[in-house]
Amino acid sequence: MIRLLFSAPERDWPVWRPHLIRACAARGIDVAITTNAAHPATVDYVAYNPGGGLTDFTPFTSLKAVLSLWAGVERIVGNPTIRTPLCRMVDPGLRAGMVEWVTGQVLRHHLGLDAHILRQDGEWRNDVVPPLASERRVGVLGLGELGLACAEALSALGFDVAGWTRRPRGAEMPTYAGPGGLEALLARSDIVVLLLPATPATENLLDAAALARLPQDAVVINPGRGPLIDDAALLAALDRGHIGHATLDVFRTEPLPPGHRYWSHPRVTVTPHVASATRPATAADAIAENIRRGETGAPFLHRVDRDQGY
Numbered sequence: 373m374i375r376l377l378f379s380a381p382e383r384d385w386p387v388w389r390p391h392l393i394r395a396c397a398a399r400g401i402d403v404a405i406t407t408n409a410a411h412p413a414t415v416d417y418v419a420y421n422p423g424g425g426l427t428d429f430t431p432f433t434s435l436k437a438v439l440s441l442w443a444g445v446e447r448i449v450g451n452p453t454i455r456t457p458l459c460r461m462v463d464p465g466l467r468a469g470m471v472e473w474v475t476g477q478v479l480r481h482h483l484g485l486d487a488h489i490l491r492q493d494g495e496w497r498n499d500v501v502p503p504l505a506s507e508r509r510v511g512v513l514g515l516g517e518l519g520l521a522c523a524e525a526l527s528a529l530g531f532d533v534a535g536w537t538r539r540p541r542g543a544e545m546p547t548y549a550g551p552g553g554l555e556a557l558l559a560r561s562d563i564v565v566l567l568l569p570a571t572p573a574t575e576n577l578l579d580a581a582a583l584a585r586l587p588q589d590a591v592v593i594n595p596g597r598g599p600l601i602d603d604a605a606l607l608a609a610l611d612r613g614h615i616g617h618a619t620l621d622v623f624r625t626e627p628l629p630p631g632h633r634y635w636s637h638p639r640v641t642v643t644p645h646v647a648s649a650t651r652p653a654t655a656a657d658a659i660a661e662n663i664r665r666g667e668t669g670a671p672f673l674h675r676v677d678r679d680q681g682y
């Protein structure tokens with residue numbers, strides 16, 4: 373019998389429970405799933421959401437792996453009490469949600485929808501017809517599970533897409549890598565989408581110098597993580613009109629404090645970290661599959677590289 377501790381906010385348990393039971397049964401895993409950490413020494417795997425409040429893994433003496441329920445692992449990757457493999461969440465439902473959100477935000481800005489939606493004032497403004505997607509250059513920073521799917525969806529719509537990643541990769545679009553590549557990618561991005569993880573190497577990546585590389589009136593869309601952006605530099609670039617708009621889903625401090633300038637800036641859209649979410653119906657299979665692998669000696673999927681931080 374495998375013992376899985378589901379460590380997440382209480383409200384998540386009834387939603388996840390049937391999916392975890394189904395996904396484990398489908399793989400022939402005899403599992404007892406609990407939300408009670410009273411007997412840590414008996415736990416084989418922890419399904420982990422930071423909202424569950426678990427921080428000290430020292431008492432989990434039989435632990436085989438920590439399986440993150442989130443794609444972003446910045447809140448757990450540096451936890452020194454974890455001595456087992458740590459795997460992040462890769463979930464088709466999470467990916468599909470992110471593709472829809474990013475596509476929607478890009479189309480909003482590309483089509484200039486605000487000009488009509490925010491001004492239903494009786495004036496017939498037919499002087500501007502939206503350009504075609506092929507005339508719009510989109511840059512995607514981070515071509516991982518989420519960034520690549522978004523880049524491919526935008527390419528399929530006809531956008532002129534290029535990506536930036538740590539290591540060069542064989543994506544079917546122009547791909548840039550390294551600091552020099554970032555400058556080149558930014559210089560050709562009318563709309564830039566940030567889908568990088570928060571690591572020491574990505575902190576303040578979009579600083580004053582990087583923002584200055586973007587073309588006049590460029591749009592910044594950040595569903596990645598708040599620390600990717602130097603907030604003061606972004607606000608300054610918005611204030612002086614260099615950046616046309618920023619749509620921000622993630623922030624250094626969440627919830628974003630009520631008095632923060634992002635809430636009131638006329639060219640900022642704030643969404644409350646809802647770009648996408650792990651979907652239990654599909655994500656339970658990712659958890660169960662890694663338990664199956666752990667039990668059969670196969671390598672875990674999506675194991676986090678602690679040195680790189682993602």
Ligand code: NDP
Nearest residue numbers: 443444514515516517518537538539569573595596647648
């Ligand atoms: P992946 O780990 O699959 O992809 C990360 C990508 O970022 C890879 O292409 C990687 O490059 C690149 N990268 C990492 N570090 C650097 C660097 N220093 N320089 C250049 N490129 C770098 O992550 P996902 O696509 O699954 O998720 C991305 C992020 O999205 C998550 O970390 C999380 O922060 C965020 N997220 C936000 C959600 C929301 O609702 N707002 C929901 C879920 C996730 P390489 O391929 O070379 O390693």
